[in-house]
Amino acid sequence: MALIPVAEAQARMLALRGPLPRESVALVEALGRYAAHDILAGRTQPATDLSAMDGYAIRFAERPGPWTVVGESAAGGGLDRALQPGEAARIFTGAPVPAGADTILVQEEATRDGDRLTMTGEGPPAIGAHIRPAGGDFREGALLLAQGSAIGPAAIALAASGGHGTLPVHRRPRVALLSTGNELVPAGEPTPGALLPASNGPMLAALLGTAACIVTDHGIVRDDREAIAAAFDRLAAESDIIITTGGASVGDHDLVLPALEQVGARIDFWRVKMKPGKPVMIGTLRDAIVLGLPGNPVSAFVTAMLFAKPLIAHLLGAARPVPRPATARLAKPLPSTGNRAEYVRARWAEGAVEPLSGQDSAGLAALVQAELLIIREAEAPPLPEGAEVEILPFA
Template sequence: MSLLPVAEAQARLLALAAPLEIETVPLIDGVGRWAAEDVVAIRDQPSHDLSAMDGYAIRHAERPGPWTIVGESAAGGGLDRPLGRGEAARIFTGAPVPAAADCVLVQEEAERIGERLAMVGEGPRGIGGNIRPQGIDFRSGSKLIPTGRRIDGRHVALAGIGGHATIAVRRRPRITLISTGDELVPLGKPTPGASLPASNAPMLAGLLAGWPVEVRDHGIVPDDLDRIADAFSNAAGEADIIVTTGGVSVGDHDFIRPALEKAGARLDFWRVAMRPGKPLLAGTLNSAIVLGLPGNPVSSYVTACLFLLPLIARMGGAAHPLPRTRTVPLGAPLPSNGQRQDYLRARLVDGQAFAPDGQDSAALMALAAADGLIVRPPHVPRAEIGESVEMLYLA
């Protein structure tokens, strides 16, 4: 089986998935998820002409006065009648402008003696001066949030002021993490001989902590065909995505592929032209999507960023599920690249990207210190200091 280009593998993985069912939740519970429907305003904002300053509501044509003050307008409640000729109203920021008034004289340019008012400065420049017109932000019927936009606190405020208390989103994908390997032991336990702490599942759970998902850690499964197949079958009944780490290469103890076949899964692709992360696997088992990540921790993390996170976004209804890169200048040269797409752990120093030595797929120090991954397409020539490269930022 030949190596798939990264973009083709991502497209094939996303084609296996569809957005999950829609549910309506309180606005705050939609944060981090994607709008499943357009959010449309059901009110104007502001709903009335409002004063942008503290001062006095007047008619512009009557400048420079004098006026008689006949009442006041404060935020939340306005004057209960229109202004007559020669009349003014005390007004405060955010308060509705009285009917028949067409500008606001700021208080620094006003002189008040009892109920008499005169202008002592230049005054408002014209009709509408110091007024926020009704609907200047948006009108009822305006699209506030498009389908597929990820929701954050700004969108909560926008939808709330637009008249909404809830939002339609896709339900959270259910993810089961399965770690495979005879060498693995739970975190904190002794590691005799060549055994290793099982750090991949906690690492992935940490990566997903800010994502709208439900994560279940199935634990460690030894390198046994039947037990791995049973783990797949058990997970398939409750998970939307089954994520494995380890066992996807070509060694005698790499049982993920045969275990999937034994469980009745359909393999879609295996092995991608990327470094780190070549032995990546994807398929389906019943209604679940299976994503087999490499066992080396850096490979597991990088492939999760490039494949698992976009898959979650696709199921969540994201308009643009694939990660986006930014262009940055190099702070040190990079050699020419071979046939695979490289993802180099890199630091940003004074806006320049540096990819240190130590890019081994089992070396976690460079990953933990990295600000992002420099993307090096296949067969690109040597890159010099100052040249622009694409960088995928890490959270």
């Protein structure tokens, strides 16, 4: 099977299945998910004119006064009558502006002697000064959140202000992690000889755990076709996404593909035109999407950024699950690329991006220093310091 470009691989992966079923959840439970349909305002915000400052509600034409203070308006409760000519009302930030008033005289520019109020500063600059008008934020029926938009803390506040106590979202994906390889032992256990700690499971659980999904690390399965097939068969019944690391290449001990075929999986593609991470595999097993990532930890991290995270966002209903690259300037030159797109680990250096010296696909020490990926197309020419490049930040 020929290598396919990253963008084509991502598009084919997302076409395998639509977003998960909808559900309605409390506002805080919607954090990190995406609106399942357009969210409209159920009320106007603010519902009435409100004061933006502490001071006095007056008529602008009556400057510089004096006025007679006839009452006060505080947040949550306004004056119970309209102001008449020559009258003012004490007012506090967030309080309703009384009928008959059109401007706020801030308290720093006013002097009060009993009920007598005079203006001692320059006064309001224009009619309507220091008033938040009704509907200034949004009006009832206005679009608050478009379908597919991300729900963060600000969106939750907006929805609450718009009269919503719950939000329509898509169910959180259930993600199963499975590491393969006779050389692996659980992290923290002794590693005599050629044995290695299994770092991919904890790493991916941490990376994907920041998304609105349910991640379960099912540990290590040995290089045994029957054991791998049985694990796939079991996980397909309880997962939306199965992510494997290792065993998806073409060696005698790479048994992920044969095991998937044994349990009836359909492989959509295998091998992507990228570096690191060429042996990426995508398929379906019943209702689950199977994503096979490379065993080398750096390759697993990079391909999880490019495939696993967008797949989770897609199942959550994101309008744009594949993030758009940003741009930055190079702090150091970069050589030309080969016949695969390259994802260069880099960090920020005084406002520019600096490629790291350690680009080995198993080099975790260098990965810890990385803050972003520099995206380079296949067959790209060398780039000098200061050249503009596309980047994918880690956060």
